[in-house]
Amino acid sequence: MSEARAAILGRLREAGGTGPLPALDTAILERRHWPPAERVVRLRRGMEAVHTEFLEATPGTWPDVVRAFCECERLPNLLFGPSSEAGSVLSTAWAPGDTQLMPYDRPVEAFKDELFSGVAAGFTGTVGGIAETGGLLLTPGPAEPRLLSLVPPIHIALLRASSIQDSFWSAVKHLGWGRSLPPNALLISGPSKTADIEQTLAYGVHGPKRLLVVLVDDLT
Amino acid sequence: MHAENEVSFRDAAAEALLDPQLRANFRRAMDGLMSKRRAQFPDPGDLQELRDLSTAIRTRSLLALPDLLEQFEAKATRNGIQVHWAETCEQANELILGILRSKGARTLVKGKSMVSEEMHLNDFLERHGIEALESDLGEYIIQLDGETPSHIIMPAIHKNKDQIARQFSQKIKDAKYTEDVDELTAMARKVLRQKFLEADAGLSGVNFAVAETGTLCLVENEGNGRMSTHVPPLHIAVMGLEKVVATLEDVAPLYAILTRSATGQAVSTYFNLITAPRGAEEKDGPREVHLVILDNGRSRIYADPGLRATLRCIRCGACMNHCPVYTRVGGHAYEAVYPGPIGKILTPQMEGVGVRHDLLHGSSLCGACAEVCPVEIPIPEILVRLRREATHDDVGSNVAGRGTGHTAIEDWTWRLWAMVLKHPAFYRIATWFATRFGNLLPARAPLLRNWTRSRTKPLPARRSLQERLRAEGGPHV
DSSP states (O other): OHHHHHHHHHHHHHHOOOSOOOOOOOHHHHTOOOOHHHHHHHHHHHHHTTTOEEEEEOTTTHHHHHHHHHHHTTOSEEEEOTTSHHHHHHHHHOOOSSSEEEEOOSOGGGSHHHHHHSOOEEEEOOSEEETTTOOEEEOOSSSSOGGGGTSSSEEEEEEEGGGEESOHHHHHHHTTTTTOOOSEEEEEOSSOEEOTTTTOOEEOSSSOSEEEEEEEOOOO | OOOTTOOOHHHHHHHHHTOHHHHHHHHHHHHHHHHHHHHHOOOHHHHHHHHHHHHHHHHHHHHTHHHHHHHHHHHHHHHTEEEEEESSHHHHHHHHHHHHHHTTOOEEEEOOOHHHHHTTHHHHHHHTTOEEEEOSHHHHHHHHTTOOOSSSSOTTTTOOHHHHHHHHHHHSTTOOOOOOHHHHHHHHHHHHHHHHHHOSEEEEOOSEEETTTTEEEEEESSSHHHHHHHSSSEEEEEEEGGGEESOHHHHHHHHHHHHHHHHSOSSOSEEEEEOSSOOTTOSSSOSEEEEEEEOTTHHHHHHOTTTGGGGGOOOOOHHHHTOHHHHHHOSGGGOSSSOHHHHHHHHHHHHOTTTTHHHHTSOOOOOHHHHHOTTOOOHHHHHHHHHHHHHOOOTTOOOTTTTOOOOHHHHHHHHHHHHHHHOHHHHHHHHHHHHHHGGGSOTTSTTHHHHHTSSOOOOOOSSOHHHHHHHTTOOOO
16 A cells, blocks of 8 residues: 555645644643642542542552452452562562462463453552542553453552652653653553443443552652 | 435434434533533633643644654554555555455454544445444444444433433343443443453554654543453554654643543543554563554645644544534434534535535534634634535635535526626516515425525515615615
8 A cells, every 4th residue: 555655645745834833832731740749649639539449558568458458358369460570579478368369471362261251350560650630650561461450350550659740741751751662551540431321420341340559658 | 516315414403403302312411521621621721721732732743744644654663563554445444354354353343433433444344244343332332223423432422321221131132121320331341341352353543643652542431442452463553644743742731631621531541552562572462553544535634724724633522512503413413424513624525515515504603612622623714614615616725526515596596696786677677576576485485495494484575675765755776
């Protein structure tokens, strides 16, 4: 279809640019700025409004917090990425109990049916959060596969308070995403939802029914 | 001249107005969407600043469009995304069929894509033995009934819960009748998760394409977009050629104003940035990602400086939510892929201003659409311009179907009118006949009936103004 390409680009070039380039005034984006503690409050407010649940933790206790939640909910298993930073800390601290840690260490083709019907929850780290609107930033990849945060009915995500950015715009700058991006990057603000039936909100339509943020207070 | 089988917005709208259920469904939904949007923009100054920035970004992107498309293609290709170009919907459909066949794919799950609606991709694939299943809940609901979307963001907005409950109990295997929205959603979840698991390929639209990084950005709430793009081994994305912007920083304000304008959400549940297929070390994700870039009349719209603003659109749907016409007649009356105000300027430019010129007149020009448009598209101005294009073949115009939106009887009427006004003798004869016999004209006479359809028949005075002035001794006229 290189003929189509040449024809389309030819027509666009022939039409050319008309008028001057308008200036970009980004003041509205730059004004979105809060101190770190305020960012935590805003993120929580934004995400709780769309049914995200929060578990409070410290840098030393978070694996216990994750485990306590899983046991309390009687989850038979928890899928995680064993080679990720958060995943290796989790597996080291995990004491045998009612919830089995289940490593996502094979190509999905090897256990697709089990992933869709036999996994109770998925655990991932995050690379940041968004204060302005509420939201988590994830970069799935070899260590934490893409479906880990999507297919299991419960998604548990580890968020360090110090990694919360003011806005998506400032996060893009901070993480250097403007220049290059990992194969997949995600913003997640809550459990999956729909309002397609009579504008009535329903949670857990295709993706996770619950999103739990393990919020690690590392600001002090 | 009009085609014989011309679609009549006027007739379809009149029919829709008689359906109280449909009107109630739309009224309730649009009222909700308008108030949710308003709540997201409490400060008019901030809103205007964000609109100005968004408009400037879209305008800049269009000014540099051919360069950005080439930059995007080069970068995406380096990332491992295979980029294809299609001038027409037929070409795009053939391209997609070719990709699916080369992988032996028989089933396709789809995330929401208006461009694929534009292509009538589902029908095309079904004809070639490939099952194309919509997975957005609203799209799934209307696909079960063989309907088309009535809104670009909320495709099943014309249906209420009772109608969906009946439909699910009849069409989903082993489904019981329930009007509980959570239970209805759970039924669809069960069916569709199995489909995601088994599908050979997934298809999605694209909200923004980033030239600097070769990234496809997808906005959604349900997770079906992520399922369609990350579970099957093959992902095909389709987009209109206007979707590309320079950088991800440019996307930030557009994304912010898109979700707020569309559904009154500060942020969507998911914002999925796809830059490459599954890497060598990755354990999941599609092994191949293809992108089809579609023209379908867009480069022609692009060439006209007065119409180019049409392509700034980020498909939020705010114009339809606020349109007094759309709210009353619903999306299906337009009989077009894109309904509402943006559809009224887009559809005639794509399909021809002659065959769809009725759409250009389905507007009161109240300006609500332009007032809420996040990228300040002057929809009423473009409507007025296209009304002229429909009936005039102006030199230098490149608008599809220009000068063909009129009938022989209209032409003759205007000629007669011009002659009467140019020649005082004819004018006197015409007014003499109109004042003496005008009242005898039946209300259903050709042309006159367009007026009397919804109004009383105008009654000419018994004497013309000239006759009265003369009789009362006024100046000679």
